[in-house]
Structure formats: structure tokens, C-alpha cells
Amino acid sequence: MEKAQRRTRILVSKRLYQIVARRIARMIEENSGKPDWRLPSERELAEELQVSRTVVREAVIALEMRGIVEVRGRAGIIVLPTRFSQIGFDAIDTDIGPGPFELLEARLAVESGAAYLAAQRATNYDIMELEECIARMQQEKDAPLLSEKGDRDFHMTIAGMTGNAIIFSMVEALWAQRDASRMWKKLHEHIHAESVRPLWIGDHHAVVAALRMRNPEAAQKAMAHHIANVINELLQADERGRFASDVK
Secondary structure, eight states: OHHHHHHHHHHHHSOHHHHHHHHHHHHHHHTTTOTTOOOOOHHHHHHHHTSOHHHHHHHHHHHHHTTSEEEEGGGEEEEOOOOHHHHOHHHHHSOOOOOHHHHHHHHHHHHHHHHHHHHHHOOHHHHHHHHHHHHHHHHTTTSOGGGOHHHHHHHHHHHHHTTOHHHHHHHHHHHHHHHHOHHHHHHHTTOOHHHHHHHHHHHHHHHHHHHHTTOHHHHHHHHHHHHHHHHHHHHHHHHHHHHHHHHO
16 A cells, blocks of 8 residues: 555656656757757657657646756757756656546546546436537637537536436546646647547547437447547647648
8 A cells, every 4th residue: 555655746746748758858958059959849859758749748848847958840850049057957847737638538538438428327417418518519610629618518417317316427527637736728829620629529429419318328338439539639639730731
């Protein structure tokens, strides 16, 4: 028990993306005197550092927020002319909360299970409520992704359908962390909303279809598929959004 608690404290005290951000920063510092040196791409960094690309993305966001790098469309990750003596590595180690993909991973685990339980307890009224949420999402097509009320209401409605107050509070806490996350906001600065919104709305329809059939396995799978799509689109659509901004 004591060993597990110690490991938990270590994980909380220094997140993986912080460790990766520090290694990337050290890489930049060690090559600062080489005029032709460029920071590798996110995929190359993931391979070199032997971590997932999502962790590298979180590390890059952290460095971008510290003014060390900037993501510039097709040019990739650009190292800014900042002196490390002014920034300091302690700033990189400062905890700015869970990374956006860490939050999504938690949502994948919790909300997929919530959908499974909700399918067993769904009422016709619940289904109508979810359909109304999707209708609001469609009406909010011009709203920034982070301010869409219909999307949040959809997921909170499913959490409520479980009839389990603990599950509801867990889902509510995850969304609250998302809303408060500076890293999440930074990630969304590059997202091209028009390219991802139709896919995500389609995912919501698939979840409702499974719930309407009262099929727990299908509901769980549909929710997991949706959140996996969000993770993938935040990686891929970010590049499309940045590329589109280069043309304007």
C-alpha cells in the first residue's frame, strides 16, 4: 500500500509531458550553437524519446506556453530566440495541470463505462434529451469548440442516465478540469473547427442510436469510438487547421 501511494505521489509531482518537455528543452539548449539545426518533428521526437505522440504534443504545448517554441504551420516546431537563462528549467517543471490527452484518456475510461450503464437504464425521455443536445450542437456551428454547451450537456446527460452519483461527479470533474485547463485552450487555438465538428456530431448520433436500442456493448463502443476520434482529430486536425491558416 505504501509503495503504491509513493508511486502516485511521484506521478502527481511530475507529469510525463513535463519530463518530455524538459528533455526537448535540453535538446534545444545543447544544439543552440548550430545554425542549421532544426527541432525534429513530433513524430520523430516520439520515436527518439520512446513516448506516444500525444505526450510529445502536450510537451510541445507546454514549451509553447513558456515561449520556448512556436508551432508555425508547414514550418513545424520553431525554436524562438529566447535565452534559457531568462526562462529557467524550473518554469518548465511548474505544474500547469493534466495534459489534454491525459484528460481524454480518463474520459475514455469513465464515459465509455457510463454509456454502458446508461444503455441499461435509458428512458424515452432521456433519448429525447440527448437528441435536443445534438440539435443545440448543430445550432452552435459558429461557436468556438470550447464554448459549445450542447456537447457538454450531451455527455453530462449520459452520466446522469446511469443513476450513479459517483459516476456523474467523476464526469463532471473531468469536464471541469477541461474547462479550466490552459493547455486545452492552447491546443484549441490551432484547431480548424469546421473540419472536426461534423465528425463529432455524427459520433453523437451513433451513441444515441446505441442507447435507443438499449444495447450496452454498442453504447460503450460508440462512446469509446467518439473519444478516440477526438484524440485523433486533435492530433491530425491541428495540422490541417494550421495549414489552412497559412493560406489566409
